Amino acid sequence: MSINQRVKQVRQALDLSQAKFAKAISISNGYIAGIELENRKVNERIIKLICSTFNVNEEWLNHGTGDMFNDASSEKLKIAMSIFKKLKPEYQDYVLKQIDALLEMQNKQDE
Template sequence: MNERLKQLRKELNMKQGDFATALSISQGHLSDIENNRKEVSDRVISICSLKFNVNEEWLRTGNGEMFNPMSEDEELDLYVGRISGGADEFKKNLIKTLCKLSEDEWDVLKKIISEMK
């Protein structure tokens, strides 16, 4: 289970310190888990399931998919939640700016992106 927690962190593209903060544990504690010096607690498993939509069965046993299936809206909510909880100001500002676009501005953005292809 410890290796799967590390695999999850890497899949989420999170640094150890940021992942530890998201799990409400210290970076040292996470390091101990990832290096098999400590066990993964039920609390950490529960946080992973709720915060990152992790399939608890996969985390405990390795069976099934890493993540639970989600609708597109749920997936977007999860992604925005990850960005807003992280330290990357560029990503936060980009999401905020996109949310403020008018329909006409979205049309311009679509045209710009289609021209880039």
């Protein structure tokens, strides 16, 4: 399957028209149609826009390997870890205590 076909597959998986898909990534309807018909190439800018806008796995879009979409929880974990690493050690300890407290509250609510 070509990258052009994978772009179409993403659009269909999201149940979006070509017009809505194109608008979301700020390109013309005709350009998306050209991609899907394999008359136009998928450039790096479009790849980045599709991946960031729709949480698409860039490896899958480029090469067809892995899952079509990134796991939203992994993305949140990456963001949280990035912020956590920037904190001073005493603030990291505070964050960990707060996470423990939140988990305890959640467990009580689930009972």
